[in-house]
Amino acid sequence: MDKPKEECGIFGIYGISEAANYVYLGLNFLQHRGQESCGIVSTEGISLYKQVGVGKISEFLDDEKLNYLKGYRAIGHVRYSTTGSPTLVNAQPITGSTSKGAVAIAHNGNITNANLIRNELIKQGKVFHSTSDSEVVIHLISESPCEDLVEGVKWALSRLEGSFALLIMTKDTLIAARDPMGFRPLSMGKVGDTIGDIGGTIAFSSEDSAFSIIEAKKLREVEPNEMIIVTESGITTDQILPIKPKTNQCVFELIYFAKPSSNLFHTSVYEYRLEIGRKLARAHPVDADYIVPVPDSGMVSAIGYSMESGIPLGLGLIRSHFIGRTFIEPSQKIRDFGVKMKFIPVPELITGKRIILIDDSVVRGTTSKKIVKLIRNYLPTEVHMRVASPPVRFPCFYGIDFSTYEELLANKHHTMNEIAAFIGVETIGYLDTDLLFTENDSASMGDFCAACFDGKYPSPLNQFSKDGFEQEIKQKYFGNRRGS
Amino acid sequence: MDKPKEECGIFGIYGISEAANYVYLGLNFLQHRGQESCGIVSTEGISLYKQVGVGKISEFLDDEKLNYLKGYRAIGHVRYSTTGSPTLVNAQPITGSTSKGAVAIAHNGNITNANLIRNELIKQGKVFHSTSDSEVVIHLISESPCEDLVEGVKWALSRLEGSFALLIMTKDTLIAARDPMGFRPLSMGKVGDTIGDIGGTIAFSSEDSAFSIIEAKKLREVEPNEMIIVTESGITTDQILPIKPKTNQCVFELIYFAKPSSNLFHTSVYEYRLEIGRKLARAHPVDADYIVPVPDSGMVSAIGYSMESGIPLGLGLIRSHFIGRTFIEPSQKIRDFGVKMKFIPVPELITGKRIILIDDSVVRGTTSKKIVKLIRNYLPTEVHMRVASPPVRFPCFYGIDFSTYEELLANKHHTMNEIAAFIGVETIGYLDTDLLFTENDSASMGDFCAACFDGKYPSPLNQFSKDGFEQEIKQKYFGNRRGS
Amino acid sequence: MDKPKEECGIFGIYGISEAANYVYLGLNFLQHRGQESCGIVSTEGISLYKQVGVGKISEFLDDEKLNYLKGYRAIGHVRYSTTGSPTLVNAQPITGSTSKGAVAIAHNGNITNANLIRNELIKQGKVFHSTSDSEVVIHLISESPCEDLVEGVKWALSRLEGSFALLIMTKDTLIAARDPMGFRPLSMGKVGDTIGDIGGTIAFSSEDSAFSIIEAKKLREVEPNEMIIVTESGITTDQILPIKPKTNQCVFELIYFAKPSSNLFHTSVYEYRLEIGRKLARAHPVDADYIVPVPDSGMVSAIGYSMESGIPLGLGLIRSHFIGRTFIEPSQKIRDFGVKMKFIPVPELITGKRIILIDDSVVRGTTSKKIVKLIRNYLPTEVHMRVASPPVRFPCFYGIDFSTYEELLANKHHTMNEIAAFIGVETIGYLDTDLLFTENDSASMGDFCAACFDGKYPSPLNQFSKDGFEQEIKQKYFGNRRGS
């Protein structure tokens, strides 16, 4: 599938020797949230030690770099670079010497008023070293009139709009925070048995599943609008804004980003996807021989669809896992090379069969089209597509880099028949938006942002209107869409 | 799981520009058959060009090396080095200037009389450059009294005992061969539409699924005892031995080695494993909440077990795919580190549930034990294990490097109760040997070797008895087993 | 020799396609001035493109990175990291978005009031991303009340104390500057024939010899206190301070740092070293069979000594040039391994001979001691040492990282006899400070800083006394020296 790109995964740990080694293991688990740059900052209580680089954490970090990262506290970051350039400028964690001392920051999300703040501070003579929206956070912390670090961080975060899950580390303090609306996930865990004890080791992760690797137990989620402050004196908690706004957690985390083993926004990703599959089967039934998931993202929903429909699950596409960075293609091009290198069909489950292809979401539709073409080579009698989410119709301002408005399949092809024809399937069925959460579900729609599906942005778009910024946003997200 | 090691995968192509590039893509698919060394030899009809190296093919081969591999014919090889050393000595394809011209050979299998032949030839003054059993093939071809290459190859292959799927290439000829008993698989495919036409491009692969990647279609399998000779004049076929012995295809290819998308020994791997899962459910039923496969090898059998038993499939272990070569572990060791880095539990499917864990096979049992321990951390009420093959009780002489006899779990722990206790499960159930093939199956036991399960070796062990070699074999395969 | 470490070499070019490629070639020549980190920033008039890394420029920059560095203007930097850590934090050029737009800076030298400025700015809420003294420059430029870039740079540079040769680049302007006292060298050259023409290509380099590689001609040196501003409108020049102070060029550039092919401070390095050799022969004559230079730094002075004394030059130590980064030594250590890997004796010029060993300078003396020991293995009858500079007795505050005060040989061993005994030679002779420049020389002592030899610092040491900084400096530069 042509997947949207999320900005990052973050992981931190406080109070364990070789802290950077644990962060490295945690980041390795979070690698699906960003594979283009990565980094770790550690401290032994005196200095901050930093290593950032391009590529995956397991490729970048070697023994020598890990040994350099001294200390018993560390935070780390994995990132999708959306520019495609091999430069390190925007790799995280970012660090700086500030009026509150040396500070390191790892950020997942998108600060929508970053450019406004950035331009204002630059006009005042401040110097910015990157184009990352995250750099405004460290400047605001330094700018803050409060002398105390925690108060300064609170002052800074209260000025931010948009989404952020943050880990902020100084030589003696680790602060974890989620934006007031709670767009991005962040969980807190504990290594060792003495939960609640000051002497324990506290860990934070974008997804709680990463705790399994380092033998940590999940304590709870960092809540929207919450700051958790870890020091040698213990753990305290605070609120960013005095009045917490309505929660707007990103439903796309449940649909696609997070690993099925994770539990976030107080919801099991596995169970959510399984239930979506069941709802999809009820909403868009069709007779067939096999339910074929697009691996790996459509797998759990396919099991749900199979259970509900009684049609057997058939792994008709096997994913090839030994893929390197890029493949060298012969000059005489192979059609749909990337899809062929990734998905291997199982002829016995396709030839002469009616199949229902299940994927978690469709954004541009070009990969779905190629997959269907690959399957058609093996002569199925019918191919139906069922998508375990509604059509993506609107850009995201809170940390997901979808394609531009014009490229979104559901905008270009308005009817389901047109979309089915484009992809090359007999029928297509999406989940209705009102089925994302139904009354039996543990979570409820009211706590989630589904703006990419329904266009109901949690904050008015005119927040981007100051200072000519609106044009920039419109250009970036909506392209040349007429009449917009 | 603690998996056995197979020697190799082989791939060849004849009659396409940038032939080496296609072999590289084919080998990439076959990478699961060996990841420690790899190589390609190509020819443009004048010289042979060779590149061999350590590691995976996508890591080893870059543009520069690929450009060096000129020509429209090429063969390649991926290999498990069982020595663990980083040396290249035994990497394949092996090449040599012989009395029949320059020859390249890629070999999957194990030639059981290699040492006898090797020692004899060395005594005569021949020079061997590796310790590989495959090198005797090239020497026998050069030794052959026949002037003609094809006759020489036939003469050489008829002297070999044991297992071999071979690709043999000179500057103008490509020969594919399977040993008379047909232990190892080899398929023939064709690129382009003009099947049977001399002008077409012929490909060979250990598994036919690799053809999908290069847009080739499978023609048929190379049959046991068959040599297929491809030259510019077309394709001919010949028999190695005048009288073909009983076929003895390796059942472990179906059980574990091959990708589920492959069809080999005229059998769909996917369907075979699905059916095994059904048989297992009938043979060893137990009540439970979820059928949990050990990913990825237990997946298809788990679907079969779930279908037959009606117990829902639950992907309780998620495989982490972003694993690098090795991970740097903290000095304070993490228990069962390797298993924790590879398998992430889904607590919702485990905690308070009765689960049936499905794996394709158990060799030493140590990995199964660790997986169960990991699962137990999440407090299931019951864990049952079902294994989609019989207990491995005997060493293999035909190309699979199991652990030594003494390490085989089914030899150390004789009763099922003992084995269940060792692994840490409530009950364990293996497939009975006589269920490997039953009357409704398309294939029949008579065509397969299952010596690792039943000890019925297709050739008498005394073939190893000449020249003191028996001791060596016994030592290697049976260790210090008393009374043997 | 145990050499002092200089901070950097810088190179820039304006007005040529593939500008970064030329900077890469220029930096390669300047590599002797710093080999631990390197970087280039380029611009095509719209954005700044940046690549910085560890190691030598020819190891770090590959085709992909070079292609990323678009545009026809670029500046670059090579650096000695004095921390020994593999981190990139202080690699240059440094870049930032400022109130004057995006700015890149490459700096050679040491800004002595950097910490004062840095602490002041941080207190005001500014954020610093490195510990480099160079980062204050970019902050001051952004801070400057002047709207105009050139005025802003002038305002910033006039606030700096210490030494700097600087290249400052924005998307449309390149500024080259030397500090008012002119400690560090910087030359201007021109590619192509149309000198003075606006359409021409202007280059800047720490050493003019680098121009040879890119087919540029030297125009002149950037003068102390001068700023040269290159834009599309042409070249203009300005003064940093309204009244230029006395010039204080670093004599160590002539003695050791610069390549003998360079001409800097209006002085030919080759001729300067040759003349020093002659003076040394007159001041410290001794009879001998051969003048043996320590390669390569003692070579030119040795020729001068040989000419003046009439004693033949003998290359008794051959330098091994195929040295990698570090050598793997056997566990049973080889005595003076590093010296043995670097210098190969020529027995015919040593055994039974009286030799005069010539080196450019002696700092700690430990390497000289090892070289003499190596020579003594070949049984010379006498070894005399002549040093083509005065004893190094004082730390440098202007960009050279000598050892700490206590380690300087000339401080630990006060008499020449003591020093000769330490090194293991019959006699030793240094150049007298008043011979550094004599009346026949083209340059005169009045224009140079020789504080490392005579302790006459061009600016009062109490400039370091504010804000407790004096202690830090004393600790760093003078160690635990009692009574200082």
Add this chain to the structure above:
Amino acid sequence: MDKPKEECGIFGIYGISEAANYVYLGLNFLQHRGQESCGIVSTEGISLYKQVGVGKISEFLDDEKLNYLKGYRAIGHVRYSTTGSPTLVNAQPITGSTSKGAVAIAHNGNITNANLIRNELIKQGKVFHSTSDSEVVIHLISESPCEDLVEGVKWALSRLEGSFALLIMTKDTLIAARDPMGFRPLSMGKVGDTIGDIGGTIAFSSEDSAFSIIEAKKLREVEPNEMIIVTESGITTDQILPIKPKTNQCVFELIYFAKPSSNLFHTSVYEYRLEIGRKLARAHPVDADYIVPVPDSGMVSAIGYSMESGIPLGLGLIRSHFIGRTFIEPSQKIRDFGVKMKFIPVPELITGKRIILIDDSVVRGTTSKKIVKLIRNYLPTEVHMRVASPPVRFPCFYGIDFSTYEELLANKHHTMNEIAAFIGVETIGYLDTDLLFTENDSASMGDFCAACFDGKYPSPLNQFSKDGFEQEIKQKYFGNRRGS
């Protein structure tokens, strides 16, 4: 200069722990004799351990590879690949299992009857794995009817024609040998003080200077026709042919290949080159301001020329040592890029001066032409060239890969005036062949091969005439030369 290519350098050691580490250090010194592939084989008395690779030894061998090379005996090899391909096929040492056990061989030289032997053996059914002439040695050893290893080696070596310095190692024996005419050098040294003692450590090296690095002392040279056999019982010596032919040591080793610190063929390379410089000054005097050597190869002769003529030495070309493997050149090519990256002119020694350029030899003349062009940019008044060897007029069959006959400058341009015009100098002077050795020299012409200068090949060319091989040789070495 456009230098000829020599095949190899070899180094071996017997009787020291971490033997491979010493060989690695020795090979590093010998790196000037070949930089394109390298390798080491070691033994602990049981197995042979092998590592071969492309590039320099210090780039190829890391800790892991070195640790693999167990044992207290090892031999190694550095090699110029003349094919330019990145393949490893011909990398040495070569190894094989033979009728005398496992054998490793490192070879410097060129066996002129290798193809005859190779073709004969292949016809008999032997298999060759490389195209290297060295592989025949291992085959002949295995072929030998003698049971004893030493007798077998002797039998094999006596069948070889051409040049060889060889190190042959089995698990318990190290044999060093030089061909009967002694073309290539080989020295024996000893680590530790107990010379002659069985317990000592014996080393062999192409050049004795390498002993300095590992703290070994030279014992003596291996003599032409000699085999030295080292075992645990001690050192013995033997003769290859019963009657030693006339010695024909390669004079080009003294002129160019060997490091000036080496002593080989009982001659000091430094003193030989110094004396050549003196002879050249007497034979071809001319008035000038500076003697400018082409670094580094013309350096010692230039000192000799300067001493004899009284004209001062001036290092007018500085060699840039920080050169990487290859440089990335801008698309708009820099004229004579390679020469400009390597040699930096010193303007003060060139502009307005008359200079005499000294190089050790001229083969094709194209590099000399470029160097003169570079110098002319700096406007000397006169440039004279003096070459410290006679014109190269004939190909070499004994291990030096000169250009083809037609490319040799001295064949294309017959008169000195024509050659001077081609190179671009006022006058040129070569050494006369009869001055290579004169009566005062310690060595005498009678013991040397100077066939590349005088065409007097030590063995009749018709040795190449059997089996159609003559045509091949003529084609290879003489090209399309008419009338030959």
